[in-house]
Amino acid sequence: MDSAQGLSKPAASRSGTVAKLLAKGGSISFLINAAGMGLALLMQIVLARLLGAAGYGTYAFVTTVTTFLVFPAKLGFDTTIVRLVSAHKAENAWPLIKGLMRRANQIGFVLSLTVMLIGLAVIAWRHEGMTNAQTAAYAVGLITIPLLTLATLRQSALQALKDVLFAQMPEKIIRPLLTIGLLLLAVYAIGMEANAGVAMLCFAVSVGVSYLIGAVVLKARIGGQTALVKPQYETRKWLNLSVSLMINGGMYLILGQLNVLLMGMMESETQSGFFSAAVRLATLVSFAMTAINMTAAPLLSETYAKGDWKKLQQVCTTSGRAGFTFAAVIFIAFAIGGRPLLGLFGSEFTAAYPALVLIAAGQLFGAFCGQTGTLATMTGYQKTLTRALGAATALNVALSLALIPQLGMTGAGIASFCSSICWNAAMAVLIKRKFGVVTPVWTPSLRLK
Incomplete structure (x- = not known):
């Protein structure tokens, strides 16, 4: 299904509607993500400056470990919720929405509590050789897992x-605002020592507050529709879908964060902190696409369910081009000014500049390939994505083990x-073959047979 060379009036109108939908939702998401990225960067700089290279390395390593542990706790239900709630809402199937949300939260809470308790037991058993600040950082990080899990599910529903x-x-x-404010208050007003444990405690409090706010908003949004209906459950179907999606989510997580862990295990937590700063900066390259996908993902799901292939192509083309344009600008900025930006974290962090450029280049190529992973996930072809991500994950691990020591x-x-080049290129080809949809930007005449 190649993009139309000459749009009819209905097609042109449909294209304009797609653009308006993406512009409305995408612009709000873009502004929030822009502000959020700025605050996240500010938070990392404040942390690096206050904690020092070693303390920041511990904090970055612990938050990465926590991110990995939240992943099995949510069991893929976050993506399942995005995919199914939008479809159920279009069908006015509120009993299914209520049942899905309740079951996802029940399973997520039990699993996250289990992961947290196992993690705390491991820390209690193996804390010898760790400083008090390191022990506190790990313990507090583990305690945040249930709230982080439930917050992710709530975010997906909204x-x-x-x-x-x-x-x-x-x-x-x-x-991030609360984390920064609480840390500055703890250090300068209360006089607490600036270390990784105190920083994680401030982060944990901010997680709790932000979770409560989000939970209240979600109840206000759907409480009227779900209060009087009896929940309907399709637990086995949801579990089968969620586990499949969890595999892909795990591979995304590995591709994005495994190198941070490997740096900490094979080199040092300090080196892991330097590399983590580069990873956090590099995510700015793809953040516009992430922002746009907050609107594009449910739209892709709805459009596919209706069988509107032209609109599906238009959503991919419009969102892909907008995301890539921004990605190109940010990549150029990093290529030119990456060292000074890393220097904001501390002079030692500039050693991560080559890594920053490489990671950002991979993000740029992913933005060029467009809506590959999102389209496969929202249309039920997650197994195709699994194969591509599996190959890329294996490549990432093999190269990391071979190259990090050298x-x-x-x-x-x-x-x-x-690994980024590997899976994005493969998915662009596979999606063209399966759907006839061209996801790479500005190549409407591309033939991938």
């Missing part, structure tokens, strides 16, 4: 309902770049 503002504001705006952070950056 995204599916197209409430872009409140789907993101608690985590992207309120959480090249350090640069080796980890090469592994990230190569």
